[in-house]
Amino acid sequence: MLIHGDTIRLLRIPFSFFLLPLFLFAYSQAETVVHHQALLSLLVIHLLVYPASNGYNSYIDKDEESVGGLEKPPLPTSELFYITILMDIAAILIAFFFINAFFAGCLLLYIAASRAYSSPSIRLKKYPIGGFLTVVFFQGAFTYYMSIAGISGQALELTQANCFVLLGCSFQIAGAYPLTQIYQHQQDLKNRVITLSYKLGYTGTFAFTAVMFLLCNLFYYLYFTALELGMIFFMIQVFFAPIVIYFATWFYKVKKDHSEANFRNTMRMNWIAAICMNSCFIVLIIINRIPLSYLSAIETAVPDHRYSQETLTSFYSGSTDDLTTQRKIRIVAGKTGIETRYSVISDFDKEPAEFKFFNKTRDLLPEPGLSQRMQLYQQHATKLSRKAIDKIKDFEAIKPNITHLITVTCTGLFAPGLDVELMRELDLNPSVQRSSVNFMGCNAAIIALKNADAICKSNPAATVLVVCTELCTIHFQRQYNEDYLLSNLLFGDGAVAALVTSQPSGDFAHQVKIESFNSMILHNGYSDMAWQLSETGFIMKLTSYVPDLISKNIKPMLQAIGLKADDYKHWAVHPGGKRIVDDFALALDLDKCLLAPTYQVLKDYGNMSSPTVLFVLKAVLEKAKPEHQGDRIFGAAFGPGLSIETMQLRYV
Incomplete structure (x- = not known):
């Protein structure tokens, strides 16, 4: 059976465009979006x-004059009534079976209110205030x-901010x-309906509208400032400007000639308002749905064995009888800026x-071989990693959402590797995608975060667990040249677990x-x-030229990518060594107070290779204050090659 053309016209489907803005606004602000349900909704x-x-x-009123969207409406028939019933039933069934029951319940309530508004037996629309409040609540907040x-x-969730947006x-x-309603006064009187617009009169209607929109903007301002997104509010005003201009122009015309309060001018107002608001909220959707990534958690762990630098220095110097070597060891140790380090070794x-x-033996000979060191690594790496992971708040609740695991290490290798061990240990979903950043040294954590960032920006549902674990002290070597002096007196053991997500979350003072x-x-x-690698373990080569190379190149590097040190108020710099940090600060003319977290981590833990920069970043984030909103954070770490890796973060 074909539906009569007049029946379709009276449904006024194009009029839905004028009612679209609030749905688009809701879409732009929804914390989570189930896309197929959103489209169906x-x-x-x-x-x-x-x-x-x-x-x-239209069926109840049988309008003879212009009505919203129709300048000359046709007379309705009973077909229209039955079609509306079928459409309502279809809407509720689709909502219940294909969207969700709660949404279906909301639709049912909305439909009931709509019928009560027009129904001859209840006829809420005939009451100027009651009808107005019904429309305002159900077409607005509801x-x-x-x-x-x-x-x-x-x-x-009815938070304060969400109450503002509903208002x-x-x-x-x-x-x-x-x-x-301003052009429908006569038609409404024929239908025995006295509208609020009729009560207010032409001038009163415009004045009332102006006050309502001012209140609307006030609550939008309160909403966006509560979310610390004040700039979005001002962007909205740009889109609303044409509406205000047309409104003021039309008001001026109506004051001079009441016949200007007609159907065509009203429809122009509707079209301008709908186009501007729909465009505005589409832009908001684009802004809010651009894939982003956030650092949602950082937790650290160290082994149980804590040693003073003096104890470790004595152990090292005690392995030789050469007094010159002993003196050299103590001089270098005194310049490291380290007070304590941690190790999985209890000796x-x-x-x-x-x-x-x-x-x-006192001289430690023969030294442990590579296989012994790798056995010790395999024995402790997973445990230490798990120690950091277990500190993540609500990890058991987060665990089912983890989509990717990135492990980072340069101090041990075995297969199946640390990634597989953690999958088993944590009982992660077997389909979690794994990758490893191996043997890239002290800046590998930033490389891992870079990979996690790319994953989250390509997959809005991604949650990436990054685990950096290094057992540097298992590679202690009984050698005394410059390279060994630095590595034996500088490095400690540690692990970091970090979560990178596409949606902001976490317990930091600000989202990162x-x-x-x-x-x-x-x-x-x-x-x-x-x-x-060598037969006796991993061998570190670290010359005294490294600080010079970093300090001479860090400023040109920043200039080449258009960054200025003054743009950053917070710094998370890898403490590769005290002189590296000193020269880094000097090269960028930084107050050393800005690098206090770096110096503190070096003092308390030494250089733990890849986890160290995230130890520093955690210390930076824990000192965040409300006034730091919008501040930028610069992170840097240095690795073999010689390579410099940097990251830029922001408090939002």
Whole structure:
């Protein structure tokens, strides 16, 4: 059976475009979006519920003069009534079976209110105030609330900010609704309906609308400032400007000639308002749905064995009888800026007879071989990693959402590796995607975060667990040249677990948005920092030229990528060594107070290779204050090659 053309016209489907802004606004603000449900919700509301409401109203009123969207409406038939009933039933069934029951319940309530508004037996529309409040609530706050339910699959939490936005939506409708009635006074009187616009008169309607829109903007301002997004409010005003201009012009014309309060001018107002507001909220959707990434958690862990630098220095110097070497060891140790370090090895404060890892001799000979060191790594790496992971708040609740695991290490290798061990240990979903950043040295954590950032920006549902674990002290070598002096007296053991997500979360004072990364290889430092395998373990090459290379190149690097040190108020710099940090500050003319977290981590833990920069970043984030909103954070770490990796973060 074909539906008569007049029946379709009376559904006034194009009029749904004028009612679209609040749905788009809700879509732009929803914390989570179930995309297929959002699309179905859009279609159900705007192609079924709104047209059915229009059709039922036309069937009851039998308008003979212009009505919203129709300058010359045809007379309705009983077909229109039955079509509206079928559309309402279809809307509720689709909502219940394909969206969610809560949204279906909201639709049912909206439809009931719509019928009560037009129904001859209740006829809320004949009451100027009652009818007005019904429309303002259900087409305003309730529509936003209902849209959120359909878009996200859950009820809107009634926080203070969300109460502001609900009030803003209702005042938006409160401003628009009387204006749509301004040309219908005579038709409404024929239908024995006295509208608020009729009560207010032409001038009063415009004045009332102006006040309502001012209140609407007030509550939108309170909403966006509560979210610390004040700039979004001012962006909205740019889109609203054409509406205000046309409104003022039309008001001026109506004051001079009441005949200007006609159907065509009202429709122009509707079109301008709808186009501007829909465009505005589409832009908001684009802004809010651009894939981003956030650092949601950082937790650290160290082994149980804590040693003073003096104890470790004594252990090292005690392995030789050469007084010159002993003196050299103590001089270098005194310049490191380190007071304590941690190790998985329990021997450093023991007598030789009590050693469990090293040979039970004072000179430590013969030294442990590579296989012994790798066995110790495999024995402790997973445990230490788990120790950091377990500190993440609500990790058990987060665990099912983890989509990717990135492990970082350069101090041990085995297969199946640390990634597989953690998958088993944590009982992660077997489909979690794994990758490893191996043997890239002290700046590997930034490389891992860079990979996590790329994952989250390409997959809005991603949650990436990054784990950096280094057991540097298992590679202690009984050697005394410059390279060994630095590595034996500088490095400690530690682990970090970090979460990178596409949605802001976490317990920091502010959300931490990841903005960008930069990288530079200094080929003239190729041989000055290296990490190689030998029969007795991994051998670190770290010359005294490294600080010079970094300090000479860090400023040109920043200039080349258009960054200025003055743009950053917070610094998380890898403490590769005290002189590296000193020269870094000098090169960028930084107050050393800005690098206090770096110096403190060096003092308390030494250089733990890849986790260290995240130890520093955690210390920076823990000192965040409310006034730091919008501040930028610069992170930097240095690795073999010689390579510099940097990251830029922001408090949002």
